[in-house]
Amino acid sequence: MRVTLWGTRGSLASAGSDTVRYGGNTSCVSVEGGEGILLVLDAGTGIRCLGQAASPDLKQVHILLTHLHMDHLQGLPFFAPLHRKGVEVHLWGPASTTLSLRARLLRYISPPLFPVSIRELLPDLHFHELPFGTIEMGEFRVTAQLIIHPNPTVGYRIQGHRTALAYLPDHEPALGARKFPYIAEWTSGYALAEGVDLLIHDSQYTDAEYQERVGFGHSSVRQALQFAVLAEVKHFVPFHHDPSHSDATLDQLIGRTVDEIQPRFQVTPGIEGLELDL
Amino acid sequence: MPQWEIEIILARHLAENLALPMFIVDPDGNLIFYNEPAEVVLGLRYNETGTMPAQEWTTIFHPMDPEGQPLEPEELPLMIATMKRHPAHRSFWIHGLDEAMRQIEVTAFPLVAQAGRFLGAIAIFWEVPK
Numbered sequence: 001m002r003v004t005l006w007g008t009r010g011s012l013a014s015a016g017s018d019t020v021r022y023g024g025n026t027s028c029v030s031v032e033g034g035e036g037i038l039l040v041l042d043a044g045t046g047i048r049c050l051g052q053a054a055s056p057d058l059k060q061v062h063i064l065l066t067h068l069h070m071d072h073l074q075g076l077p078f079f080a081p082l083h084r085k086g087v088e089v090h091l092w093g094p095a096s097t098t099l100s101l102r103a104r105l106l107r108y109i110s111p112p113l114f115p116v117s118i119r120e121l122l123p124d125l126h127f128h129e130l131p132f133g134t135i136e137m138g139e140f141r142v143t144a145q146l147i148i149h150p151n152p153t154v155g156y157r158i159q160g161h162r163t164a165l166a167y168l169p170d171h172e173p174a175l176g177a178r179k180f181p182y183i184a185e186w187t188s189g190y191a192l193a194e195g196v197d198l199l200i201h202d203s204q205y206t207d208a209e210y211q212e213r214v215g216f217g218h219s220s221v222r223q224a225l226q227f228a229v230l231a232e233v234k235h236f237v238p239f240h241h242d243p244s245h246s247d248a249t250l251d252q253l254i255g256r257t258v259d260e261i262q263p264r265f266q267v268t269p270g271i272e273g274l275e276l277d278l
Numbered sequence: 279m280p281q282w283e284i285e286i287i288l289a290r291h292l293a294e295n296l297a298l299p300m301f302i303v304d305p306d307g308n309l310i311f312y313n314e315p316a317e318v319v320l321g322l323r324y325n326e327t328g329t330m331p332a333q334e335w336t337t338i339f340h341p342m343d344p345e346g347q348p349l350e351p352e353e354l355p356l357m358i359a360t361m362k363r364h365p366a367h368r369s370f371w372i373h374g375l376d377e378a379m380r381q382i383e384v385t386a387f388p389l390v391a392q393a394g395r396f397l398g399a400i401a402i403f404w405e406v407p408k
Contacts, residue, residue, distance in 0.1 A: 095392055095393065096392075097392055131393075132393060132395065145284070146283075146284040146285075146392075147284060148284060148287070148288065152392070175291065176288070176291030176292070176294065176295060177291060177294075178294055184281065185280060185281050185282055186281075186282060186287055186290060187281065187287070188284055188287050190281045191280065191281035
């Protein structure tokens with residue numbers, strides 16, 4: 001399983017000289033196995049570069065949206081394989097109790113917010129509302145589960161032949177908890193992350209920023225690391241960086257927190273372009 | 279290790295931040311969480327008891343109607359919400375573990391999540407002033 005980070009920024013694309021190294025594109029991660037199926041986790045602005053780099057032999061893509069906030073969706077119309085003949089693209093997202101996934105996406109990808117309607121732009125896109133449980137996608141077994149974040153939001157666990165990845169880019173497991181982390185069974189997202197080979201997790205804030213933004217749906221770097229410790233993961237990637245955090249700030253924030261907590265597993269900062277083979 | 283559904287986890291967070299006693303039960307009626315105000319009424323601490331089977335918590339307080347007749351478990355609002363999956367409300371008497379008799383009002387409702395998933399039920403109760 002090859003995992004590539006195409007966008008690691010949270011909330012808002014943040015291009016600039018002080019974000020060059022961590023990158024300014026919003027959430028997008030690709031997962032490739034050995035059977036030619038491409039999984040794309042979220043469709044933030046990073047998906048544009050993924051589309052440009054995608055193999056011309058690509059036949060099937062599954063885009064797995066965690067939720068429909070703009071920073072996870074904005075790149076979708078710019079994903080080149082959507083416009084290629086012979087590529088089958090499936091779009092998966094959380095269900096809501098009222099509107100279908102397609103109807104909710106139309107709210108954004110249609111005039112006046114976007115110049116062309118999704119109906120005209122992507123007529124062959126296959127929409128799927130996520131069922132509860134596990135779905136087989138080629139060699140991958142994908143499990144989606146609701147996690148704590150405003151509006152219906154899921155995290156994913158992707159099981160390959162030998163290794164597993166958990167992706168929870170927007171997640172506030174500490175919300176309302178008097179002490180964090182709780183024991184495992186009372187912690188949002190635990191079942192998805194338990195024992196995975198790689199956890200990619202929301203790490204948007206400093207401790208002080210979190211105190212001012214409780215309920216926004218995100219975690220501090222410290223909370224994310226504590227969650228990773230609880231879940232006994234093997235490798236942790238802090239992700240969904242705050243748009244106001246420069247490369248220097250992120251180096252310092254992640255480095256200091258790792259020094260304090262001293263996890264037994266490897267921690268690799270979520271940097272745009274990072275490739276990991278599991 | 280299994281994990282509670284997210285709606286149950288959020289319900290616990292709500293309960294922990296309320297001053298009203300609150301019970302949360304699973305789809306079988308087993309008590310899976312009660313908050314600190316409920317501990318006062320129960321005389322038991324959640325950290326000590328953990329989860330409690332339906333048979334145990336429904337009888338431990340000796341619930342009675344205003345005439346002093348014992349109430350069956352299935353007559354309690356929380357069990358009605360669990361078994362019949364509709365809201366229920368009732369006023370009745372309990373014999374607390376501190377030996378005090380209390381009249382309480384209980385409102386219970388089922389937790390039905392997206393896709394019709396039945397996750398259990400919640401009861402909020404309060405003591406009727408003497």
